[in-house]
Amino acid sequence: MPSAPDEPSFSGNGNQGDTPDALGPDECWILAVVDGFIPKIQADGNAPAMETGPDGGSSSLPQNQPLPEKSRLEPKFVVENARRAREEAEAEEDQHRAEKRLRGIAGKTALAEHCDKLSRSIQSFIKFFLGNPTQPHDYPASPSPSKIKAQYWAKTPAEIEYFVSQAEKEIRKNIQSPPFTPAVLKGQHKGQAINSQTKADVERSLALAGISRLTFDWDTQLGANLPWNSAVVDTLATKSIEWIRRSMPLTNQEASQAQAIIQRWFNTKCREIRDSKNISGDNYKKLKDEKATKAQYQQWRKKIRENRCKMLDKVMKENILLAHVVENKDCGSDIEDGDQNTLPLSLSPNWRSSDLTYVLHCLDNMVQAQANHHKTIETNQRIYGRSGTRIKTFKGVRGIPRGLPRDCYANAWWQLLSPFEQETVSQVKPMGLPEISQNLKTRCSATGTSSATEPQPRNKNKRRLEDKSSGVGASGAPAEGSTGAAGGRMNVD
Structure with a gap:
């Protein structure tokens, strides 16, 4: 070549x-x-054909050595893109999960809440025929197997169809309806009264459906469709709607939810009855009262936080950082029962700084000072009244709100944390909380200068009119353990 x-x-x-x-x-x-x-x-x-690779050409020429491979992208760029890809994948997964949940919600019909007037009326209607039970032990026992088998509606569909094909009179002669036994009265009826005509009509319908006494099979599994329970639910749903429509307007869409409302109430009572089988009546009542009290305290904490946020929007609307702190539900104090026949106690967290505590106190005092209506004052007495304050100790950083400004945390508690725990809790700079606390102290505290210039009464035996319900000391701060009656300011946190 x-x-x-x-x-x-x-x-x-x-x-x-x-x-x-x-x-x-x-x-x-x-x-x-x-x-x-x-x-x-x-x-x-000069190299021969098919020998132009690394081994081709003259043997005297040095072979081409591969160049070292170097990354063409900066490490920072690679890491940022990898992180961005992971974030996009997580966001796509969250969006897919949210869309799936929304599709499930859209496919379901909205059921009336258990606290709505319709749900409460249906529940009151059912409890009346169950004897107005006050606790799970008062509910009628489940039907016996012999009573379930003795009902004509438990026969096979072919047999029922055969009887229906005959004359109605012959069917009633061959299948006698069992006698109906009303439930034993256990407590007072709550809600709208049910007259004797409605009571007789419901009992007659239950007897025609083959129900010897009104009760449910409480031992059934969730989702099981037993004939006895289905017959009771259908009868009570029909009769309860007829009874409710006599006193309030009801659309067909609302009326169609009666069976679902009764089924939901039945599932809840089944769970309560199963849980209370090994508990006596007195202990169950005690546990129920404790649950109700705890739920009430949670509502009070939520109301106190909402009042603080509304008041802060009025006095310091531009302070976004402080508004963010007050919006945090973990910044408020917990509530627990006090001694017998006393107001509840306030549990102040040990991680919270004294400046933040004083700011919350001032906001509570402002809310109570603006109360004018007697109902509002009465509500404040119940929500803000405390018999004392206790310190709630937190171990470590578990349960501590994260991301708050540094001056929201107490210095003594902060020094006990390791550097890593401090970085984990918060890396936000201080927001000047001591200055805010001092400004509120100047604004909310009494000056005490007007009393020196006012003339004192000449008659020393004459009693001075004092507001005994204020519970406020000379400095204007709430007194320790004040009960906070009408018109006064109470120590919440």
């Missing part, structure tokens, strides 16, 4: 204008690159 003709070298030309000295810096750089490629091109042209 003839060799390729030698290419003239740029550096070997006799043209003086092409010399490196006559070229500019850009042309010299290009010339150096081209001079480096020309020997490689000539060597590839």
Whole structure:
């Protein structure tokens, strides 16, 4: 194979204008690159066919060694893109999960809440015929297997269809309805009264449906469709809607929810009855009262937080950081029962700084000072009244609100944390909480200068009219353990 003709070298030309000295810096750089490629091109042209790889060409020429592979992307760029990809994948997964949940919600019909008037009326209607039970032990026992098997509606569909094909009179003669036994009265009826005509109509319908006494099979599993329970639910749903429509307007859509409302109430009572089987009546009542008290305290805490946020929007609307702190539900104090026949106790967290505590106190005092209506004052007495304050100790950082400004945490508690725990809890700079506390103290505290200039009464035996319900000391701060009657300010936190 003839060799390729030698290419003239740029550096070997006799043209003086092409010399490196006559070229500019850009042309010299290009010339150096081209001079480096020309020997490689000539060597590839002299190599035999199919031997132009690393092993081809003359054995005397050095083989081309692979260049070391270097990353073309900066590490920071690679890491940021990887993190962004993970975030996008998580966001896509969350969006898919939310869309799936919304599709499930959209496919279901909205059921009336258990606290709505319709639900409460249906529940009151059912409890009346169950004897107005006050606790799970008062509910009628489940029907016996013999009573369930003795009912005509428990027969096979083919047998029922055969009887229906006959004359109605012959069916009633062959299948006698069992006598109906009303439930024993256990307590007082709550809600709208049920007259004797309605009571007799419901009992007659239950007897025609084959129900000897009104009760449910409480031992059934969740979701099981037993004939006894289905017959009771259908009868009570029909009769309860007829009874409710006599006193309030009801649409067909609302009336169609009666069976679902009764089924939901039945499932709840089944769970309560199963849980209370091994508990006596007195202990169950005690546990129920404790649950109700705990739920009431949670509502009070929520109401106190809402009142603080509304008051802060009035006095310091521009302070976004403080509004964010007050919005945090973990910044408020917990509530627990006090001694017998006393107001509840306030549990102040040990991580909270004294400045934040005082700011919350001032907001509570402002809310109570603006109360004018007697109902509002009475509500404040119940919500803000405390018999004392206790310190709630937190171990470590568990249960501590994160991301608050540094001056929201007490210094003594903060020093007990490790550097890693401090970074975990908060890295937010202080927001000037001591200055805010001092400004509120100046605004809310009494000056005490007007009493020195006012003339004192001459008669020392005459009693001075004092507001005994204020519970406020000379400095204007709430007194320790104040009960907070009408018009007064109470120590909540």
